[in-house]
Amino acid sequence: MSKLFFRPKDAYVGDFIPFYEDGEFKLFYLHGWRENYDDTKDIGWFLISTKNFLDFKELGACKIQGGTGSVLKKDGIYHMFYCEFTENMQTVCHAVSEDFEKWIKISEDSFGPEEAIYENTDWRDPHVFWNEDTEEYWMLIAARAKVLSNRKGCVGLCVSKDLKKWEAKAPIYAPNLHESAHECPDIFKLGDWWYLIYSGYTDKFATFYRMSKSSTGPWITPEVDTFDGRAFYAAKSGTDGSNLYIFGWNPTKTNNMFGWNPPAYCGSDYNTWDWGGNLIVHQLVQQADGILTVKVPDIIDKKFNQQVPQSFTPVIGPWSIDNNELEVSSMYSFSCALGGEMPKLCKLEGTFKYKPHTRALGIVLRADENVDKAYYFRLEPHRNRIVFRSHVMEYEEGGKTFPYEVELERPINLIPNKEYSFKIFIDDTICEFYIDDKVAFSTRIYDIKEGKWGVFVSEGEAAFKELFLKIM
Missing domain, CATH: 2.115.10.20 (Glycosyl hydrolase domain; family 43)
Incomplete structure (x- = not known):
């Protein structure tokens, strides 16, 4: 419950x-x-x-x-x-x-x-x-x-x-x-x-x-x-x-x-x-x-006031990491860094900004060690939208059988070099994502029960700061 x-x-x-x-x-x-x-x-x-x-x-x-x-x-x-x-x-x-x-x-x-x-x-x-x-x-x-x-x-x-x-x-x-x-x-x-x-x-x-x-x-x-x-x-x-x-x-x-x-x-x-x-x-x-x-x-928001220490590790790509501040230049590839394990009830928060020509960046949830299975909140500046993707889109059979390009999406006007804040609230299968205290995006996450959270960039350059995991 x-x-x-x-x-x-x-x-x-x-x-x-x-x-x-x-x-x-x-x-x-x-x-x-x-x-x-x-x-x-x-x-x-x-x-x-x-x-x-x-x-x-x-x-x-x-x-x-x-x-x-x-x-x-x-x-x-x-x-x-x-x-x-x-x-x-x-x-x-x-x-x-x-x-x-x-x-x-x-x-x-x-x-x-x-x-x-x-x-x-x-x-x-x-x-x-x-x-x-x-x-x-x-x-x-x-x-x-x-x-x-x-x-x-x-x-x-x-x-x-x-x-x-x-x-x-x-x-x-x-x-x-x-x-x-x-x-x-x-x-x-x-x-x-x-x-x-x-x-x-x-x-x-x-x-x-x-x-x-x-x-x-x-x-x-x-x-x-x-x-x-x-x-x-x-x-x-x-x-x-x-x-x-x-x-x-x-x-x-x-x-x-x-x-x-x-x-x-x-x-x-x-x-x-x-x-x-x-x-x-x-x-x-x-x-x-x-x-x-x-x-x-x-x-x-204020109820989540206990901070859980996080240590981020590069999984894919040339990340520069200083505590919970991460940067990467990954102009022609996908890069991802992971933090700690996610409790079933938690709040994730941080800020991000990206440079021009970046294709996508965002947050991964409940990822395994190689990020082969995860949930994604994917920001796509060239389309001015946020996309939610579950693990089923990422593997071969999922790509063949899923009947549409994205599972869920929300419009957002994204501007390069501008800093945005995000907050994600997770309670078992429920996931609520907020950007800049202005945009909300609800979804469900069922199949992957546990894993780590992290950040990613796909064909671009971005910086993530003040990345925290908090519990009640």
Whole structure:
């Protein structure tokens, strides 16, 4: 079980619904039992609370059996909006509570899509908030617009004065980009900017965001319009009044869903991504131009305060090494240096900079002595991206059978001779990579259980400094 990224025993988490009150985040989530389910167990919404994203109190099922939604408080009463699924339709539902524990469904408040505007196949994940600009409650809904194209995915809109009677309006955002409904929609205002968040699983699998100076749009797509990569999904925002966070989940990889794996392969790194996994919390920071960047929450970062001494050794290439400062000129070849063994729970950190014309550089994880098997975070300046590669890409059969060039990637604008910082948090199979406290990159590492960490350069020149391994 993970010590750093929450997952309940014998189950998995998805679609967090954050609510902050009395100095703690109360996080509803969808509880996935998978193979551990039987008819004696509760399903639907479960609740945990935390003050620090490290220690969690499990408060159990809240007896609401439905899909994702939102919670708000009005006049001392808590209001929960969620969705229920029937054979042919999805329905928005409303429940109330006086104590945040016992929830009572108000059946007469349930409603489906307005069929003149929306398809009846998708009508879920209601997000409700008071819009001060329009002086009414808004409900954003994961929906599909009634248009001729299959690219029907949109963020639907309903408005209300009393949280009971809702009027359907035209979608707040319908860009004709995705076939899928824009899942888990979310919206908030920070300074002069409104931010619209949604998740999609067609065309690209990610949590996206858009920006506008008005709650009604037009919605601008930033240059990097995602908070993380494929292994972070269905994220929704929450604030403690001082800091802004986004709560998503890192999926597991338990199934060979499409039968792509080689016959003799018995690991998990080849597997397809599941629904559900472990909680991941990123901290959001608004830049001067309104762009949102992502960093590890300060409280998690500071928890890793015990430094483990490291000694780096050249494995391949002509390295210059002085304690934890390493340099190499490897213009036409691959070079790698390794440090110490990696605990299952640890933080790796350091800085790097590279010279012009460098093709790639980065970090290796759980490497064997010859770096024949390892995981790689590979920065490619000529493509302005970070790539994650597992060991399966590096050997002959892996190169033949892997169906695409990279496993995961994130865009990043890389500049030669500029110093960058990195932080990597590892907890068993979960791996979270941050660069410059601005870029996040989530993944899983299953097959290689142990090994050393280090740095590499491929066809270029680079320097790495302040390389540390820390534990809690």
